[in-house]
Amino acid sequence: MAARSFTLGLDFGTGSVRALVVDCADGRILAQSVFDFPTGQGGVIVDARDPHLARQNPADYLAGLRTAVPNALDLAQRDASFSRERVIGIGVDTTGSTPIPVDAAMRPLALDPKWSSNPAAHAWLWKDHTGADEAAAITRIAREHAPEYLAVIGGTYSSEWFWSKICRCLKAAPDVFDAAASWVELADYIPAVLAGVTSPAAARRGVCAAGHKAMYSEAWGGLPSAAFLTRLDPKLAALRGRLFDNAWPSDRPAGTLSAEWASVFGLTAGLPIAMGAFDAHYGAVGAGITTGTLVKIIGTSTCDIAIAPATGAAPDVPGICGTVNGSVMPGYYGVEAGQSAVGDLLRWWVEVVCGGDEATHAALTAEASRLAPGESGLVALDWNNGNRTILVDPRLTGLIVGQTLHTTRAEIYRALIEATAFGARAIVERLNANGVAIERVISCGGIAEKNPLFMQIYADVLGYPMLIAGSPQTPALGSAIAAAVTAGAKAGGYDDFESAQRCMTRVADTSYQPNPKSRRVYDELYGLYRELHDAFGGMAQPAPANFPTLMKRLLAIRERAHGDHRS
């Protein structure tokens, strides 16, 4: 590369959109700007009567584009090496599955005053679980009539995914369903907006969202068959024709920047826009994923991403959310797993239950750090928002056991962190046992960078050193990398993801090593977790008869920990 070149990485999260200006030479972040979504609670439309409902206002996305991108570019101008002319591409990652009903002009229905007060006409945010019954019906019908659809998504279709949400809309808000010309994932919607696409048919869809969430595969000719969809509802079969025929990997452009948005941003019209992908997938790219690496994107929830060379057979990992060729990087199967509530679980405890704030988080973390593993006598299941992997069941709930009259909020706080670590271990064990060998774990997200207690517990529970991604903004960085690859080496980017990653990603200096003594205690606690997990999650048939001794074994662990602590 001769002159410096830069890409934009746009990361649409649960509460905000972040725009990054990145140096293609080394992945350095020149500038960034965040726009908080104004609608609802922290950007999420909720319903006190239904904790499963979570929607988002598409108008917030557009406001975010108009605000965050120009702000980031203006900030970048302070860097002498930067000029707007040297921006060579734009990448976009988003939450998902977050499908949006759109009209024939590709406009979200929610932007139409007729529908703007109807939550069903808004974006169905990833964590919306209203489609649980519909997900169960899809799984049931697929098991009977199209088991191949389930083989690549872990055997169970999730309520968080594309078809569950559309089915739910059809059932609960048929007027919205009927008014929708098509549905588009947020990851495809944003690139289409930037490209000035004015019809759903013209919007290019990424294989990441299509393959992981919409049961799309070239193996069966794209989306699920009309015959299959008819079994769910004939209206879905009709919708199929208004969705899309092809989905594209992440090295293909989604389109080029429209004159209108070029003018808003002060950039050149016609810049390549990378294929949109989920935050976790581009986050894995930004974290430096390779074969044998598990990337954990730890936030409100956690996404786990691994890849396997596409030269072999696709890995078949039961209970893992999905395996899609090219979804993370071209040439690899992308393997996605995840946990439905991680940061959210701690926030629930600290803010909803204890009525605390950031200072409370810090105080509880400090207090919990002084506890030895096992000392609290508690074990919890991390299912307050269901279980995404390995049980794929959103209709599971939290459980905590072992409380005495002396149990403190800090002990419960720590037990909840441990519960998420146990859930993480269940995923790693499942990957290792099914042909996706994990050799190293790289984490990213605010918790990974700021919470040593959390990371040490993970190291002790998982038994792996916990590495931290070098960038604090791996999804946006991954989007910027995708933009650099889409632009190509000739334009000042790269011709493949591997080359781009080598230059643009790194691992942080800080890492966390497993403590052998803590590991032994956590091995025991994990055994109890798995007894509860398997019994309450439906994996143990019949339920284990040693349940009655569980609390005593917990107490014994607790007392031994106290003994250790005193000596």
Added chain:
Amino acid sequence: MAARSFTLGLDFGTGSVRALVVDCADGRILAQSVFDFPTGQGGVIVDARDPHLARQNPADYLAGLRTAVPNALDLAQRDASFSRERVIGIGVDTTGSTPIPVDAAMRPLALDPKWSSNPAAHAWLWKDHTGADEAAAITRIAREHAPEYLAVIGGTYSSEWFWSKICRCLKAAPDVFDAAASWVELADYIPAVLAGVTSPAAARRGVCAAGHKAMYSEAWGGLPSAAFLTRLDPKLAALRGRLFDNAWPSDRPAGTLSAEWASVFGLTAGLPIAMGAFDAHYGAVGAGITTGTLVKIIGTSTCDIAIAPATGAAPDVPGICGTVNGSVMPGYYGVEAGQSAVGDLLRWWVEVVCGGDEATHAALTAEASRLAPGESGLVALDWNNGNRTILVDPRLTGLIVGQTLHTTRAEIYRALIEATAFGARAIVERLNANGVAIERVISCGGIAEKNPLFMQIYADVLGYPMLIAGSPQTPALGSAIAAAVTAGAKAGGYDDFESAQRCMTRVADTSYQPNPKSRRVYDELYGLYRELHDAFGGMAQPAPANFPTLMKRLLAIRERAHGDHRS
């Protein structure tokens, strides 16, 4: 009765002693005074390293006598009808089993500077659970060698009881054990103090404490045999000879007021002192217990008392704490059951976990009152302090299941109340199924009088109208009744408990009726509670295979409740 007569009722609780001056004619409370025990946390010596430890300083008892009794008598003087000369007797109730190691002069070891800093030399408070291993050993040896000992105490000896605590002292603090000339229950210690008793052999023991906690029965000649105790430890067999041979029912005097204490109180020396009994037993008397009545004394824990005519065979109720002839009233078997944590469970939640105070209790109660049964989607086990009845297992711990990311502290508060109500229902069902038919339920204690939410939940869960005792101080009133009976009709009292109760007790005007709709929801939730209860408590063998569906059934109940709420 010609001239008016009065008795003193002294109630030694967990945190304080209360002295009552009562009119024998109608049970009216003329005056009362409370002395808070100054030692430890709320009167309890605790150990942060061992949540099972709970001791009490005997000096606090003596300070309480010196303060509360004269204060109450002074206050009574304001009533024109009262004069100290018309006090005809003193009754005493206490917590229990609360054994105290004493020296040869009947002085608690803790009052000796040599032992005053050793927790083992203090009173072993009822809720001390350090003797769990010892209780298990006693149960094991009794099952093999003396099953008759267990038949009348529900089949399992508790860590809260006399011998478990003495065994524990022998093991954990052998120097204290060796220094003790004898051990005496608090319920026997206070009457002995008032009577000026100066040797353990001269202290009269009540059958209430002896029969319910020390495996005393006339059927096998008093305390457990030396041969049995030798199997536990030969030193216990030697101690047996320094304990007591006979225990007495509650209509026999424990002694007469010594000149020393008569002078402290300003009363006549020689006044009869009623046999000491546990607060729950005299509380049942003060609540107006009859055959067919269950008296619930709801406080930090709950004691359930029923009686059955001694003309028939002793009721044999598995898992019920005890059945002792004459322990509540002469002529009846006293049947005792109980729950280890009720008010304590709510206090744990509000004060320990939520960091709240009395205002928080009130706010959470108000918020929880607005929830419909089942709406929270939560079910909890009430075992944070173990399970006294029907599992008789102190090494059980709390469990809560059903949490989402929206679960509030008020929902958990309500779920904990419900958990204690489910535990109460398990006891009532067990009594009804084993020959102790319950026809009405009378509650007493602060929660019963002040918490309509709590009482309505109990009515709905138990399916009985919840009546409230007419007196807010039933244990002290029961003690005063025992004093009136001990004094006899000739002295201005009564010749039997039934006559005294008819005049001196009543039921309050307020009661709570079961709501049929709520009952149906709670019948379902109770089913889930029992699944958890039986599986985690060891009653279900093998553990039930339908555990995996439990959370889904909870969710279904929750959603139905939400549906009800909206309509």
